[in-house]
Amino acid sequence: MEIRQLNTFKVVAEVRGFTKAAEQLGYAQSSVTAQIQALEEELGTPLFDRLGKKILLTEAGARLLPFAAEMVRMHDAAKEALQSDATPSGTLTIGAPESLAAYRLPEIVREYRRLYPQVKFVLRPGMCFELRQGVRAGQLDFAFLLEPQGEATDLHLETLVEERMAMIAPPDHPFAAKERVQPEDLAQESFLHTEPGCSYRGQFEQYLQRHGVTPANSLEFWNIEAIKNCVMAGLGLSFLPLIAVESELREGKLAVLPWQEPAIRVATQLIHHKSKWLSPAHREFMRLVREHAQKWKE
Numbered sequence: 001m002e003i004r005q006l007n008t009f010k011v012v013a014e015v016r017g018f019t020k021a022a023e024q025l026g027y028a029q030s031s032v033t034a035q036i037q038a039l040e041e042e043l044g045t046p047l048f049d050r051l052g053k054k055i056l057l058t059e060a061g062a063r064l065l066p067f068a069a070e071m072v073r074m075h076d077a078a079k080e081a082l083q084s085d086a087t088p089s090g091t092l093t094i095g096a097p098e099s100l101a102a103y104r105l106p107e108i109v110r111e112y113r114r115l116y117p118q119v120k121f122v123l124r125p126g127m128c129f130e131l132r133q134g135v136r137a138g139q140l141d142f143a144f145l146l147e148p149q150g151e152a153t154d155l156h157l158e159t160l161v162e163e164r165m166a167m168i169a170p171p172d173h174p175f176a177a178k179e180r181v182q183p184e185d186l187a188q189e190s191f192l193h194t195e196p197g198c199s200y201r202g203q204f205e206q207y208l209q210r211h212g213v214t215p216a217n218s219l220e221f222w223n224i225e226a227i228k229n230c231v232m233a234g235l236g237l238s239f240l241p242l243i244a245v246e247s248e249l250r251e252g253k254l255a256v257l258p259w260q261e262p263a264i265r266v267a268t269q270l271i272h273h274k275s276k277w278l279s280p281a282h283r284e285f286m287r288l289v290r291e292h293a294q295k296w297k298e
Contacts, residue, residue, distance in 0.1 A: 001039065001042060001043075003072060003075045004035065004242070005035045005038060005039045006039070006068040006071055006072055007025075007066070007068075007236075008021065008025060008027070008032055008035045008036065009035075009036060009039055009047060009061075009065075010065065010068045010069050010072055010074040010139075010200075011024055011025055011033050012032065012036060012048070012055065013048075013057055013061065014139060015149050016054075016056075017055055017114070018019060018033055018036075018055065020033050024258075025202065031064050031099045032147065033222070035229055036048065041047060041146070043060070043064070045058070045060040046058050046060070046061075046116060047060060047061035047064060048061055051105050052189065061078065061134075064119065065137070066137050066138070069137050069138035069139055070138050071198065072138070073138040073276070076090065076091075077081050077276075077277040078225065078277065078283065079142075085270070087116070087118065087279035087280070088116045088118070088119050088122070088279070088280040088284050088296060089116075089118045089119055089177070089280075089281060090119060090279060090281050091119070091120040091121075091122060091124040091287055092112075092119050092121050092122065092141055092281050093124065093139070093140050093142075093143070093283070094121070094122065094123050094124070094140065094141065094143065094144075094217075094285075095123075095124045095125070095126050095130075095134050095140040095142070095143035095144070096123065096124075096125060096126075096137070096144040097125065097126065097131070097144070097145070097146050097198075098125055098132070098194075098223055098224055098235050098243050099146060099224055099240070099243070100144045100146055100268060101123060101125050101144075102224065102225075102244070103241075103243045103244055104144070104243065104268060104296070105111060105123070105144070105294060108125065108288055108292050109121060110290060111288060112284070112288055115252055115284070115288075119281050124140065125191040126143075127183055127195065127197045127198065128145045128146065128147050128197075128198075129197060131143035131144075131145060131271075132145070132152070132155070132271070135155060135271055135273055136154065136155070136273065137271060138273070141272065141276070141282060141285075142270060142272045142282070142285065142286075143159075143270075143272075144268060144269065144270055144271075145264055145269040145270075145271060146163065146199065146200070146241065146264060146267075146268055147199035147200075147267070147269070148199065148203075148265055148267070149265075149267050149269065152271075154273065154274055155271050155272070155273060155274060156272055156273070156274050156276075157269050157270075157271050158268055158269060158270045158271070159267045159268075159269050160267070160268045160269060160289065160290075160296065161267065161268050161296040161297050162244040162265065162267045162292035163241045163243065163266050163267060163268055164241070164243075165200060165239060165240070165241060165242060165264055165266065166239070166240060166241075166242045166245060166256045166257075167181070167237060167239050167256065167257045167259045168228075168231055168238050168240060168245055168254045168255065168256060168257070169237050169254070169255055169257055170231065170232055170233075170234050170254065170255065171252055171253070171254065171255045173234075173237075173255065173257075174256040175257050176257060178257075178258060179258060180258050180259070181257050181258060181259035181260065182259075182260055183207075183208070183211035183213050184211070184213065185258060186208065186213050186215060186237075187213050187214065187215065187216070188216050189215055189216060189219050189236065189237050190215060190216055190217035190218070190219065190234045190236030190237070191215045191217070191219070191236055191237055191238065191239070192219050192221060192227045192230055192231060192235065192237070193218060193219065193220050193227075193228070193238070193239075194221065194224065194240075195220070195221075195222070198218070199266060200239065200240075200241070201239070201265050203240045203264045203266075204264060209265065217236070219235070219236065221276065222247065224240060224244050224287050227240065228244070228245060228254065230250060231254060232248070232253050232254060232262065241266070242256075244290075268293075268296075270286070270289055
């Protein structure tokens, strides 16, 4: 098995397509196909089921993937170790949930790319449980999480800042004039939620359940911008990180409701695998993240 073949296999599995993998790797599609076929012949088993245009890992492919990711990671780490005193270079792959990718990371990414233009920066969105798995599988160098603080035996977790949450409504909503919104007030309201699996959505739904509250209607949206626009249009209330709505609050497009705030706590956290060798590019990224985290706390 060649490292090049294993890396191609890993990328095909991640993007779920030979054409997309060829574009990402800069190969001709025929080269990607040839590498996968050679790997399958050497291992004596198919690694992908090719269902028309759809590509799925076989059982053997799924077993190989974490080993391939680790071997590629070790190969890259070995190369970078020999240049440990050099200027940061290589590829930095970061994962983050949408709210952090949109409202916390842009300044960090912009500064990092300005300082180290020779580092290829890849940002992949995802749910927190997906990002944890991506770090464990070696598909991500780092991931940002937005969830309650916790621990993991195989991951290094660093809490950067506790995030404030807000229940939002249009400025002319009757609740905006109330001194306090009680749980029972929410029973007749419609709520606009992020996708299932979102940590703060889960905590908020548990809060409503504890108070015996069932909203009149619940709608799921694919991104936070859609939720904010629909709240401004009067389609319902929502529960989001304050960082995601600060500009709309300043402009008077949204209002934060004075509700009976429950003990819902989430924090922005940075994680990486404990066994990961940290290259100069990795260490500089962590340094920048910590610098910006200090500003977030001010």
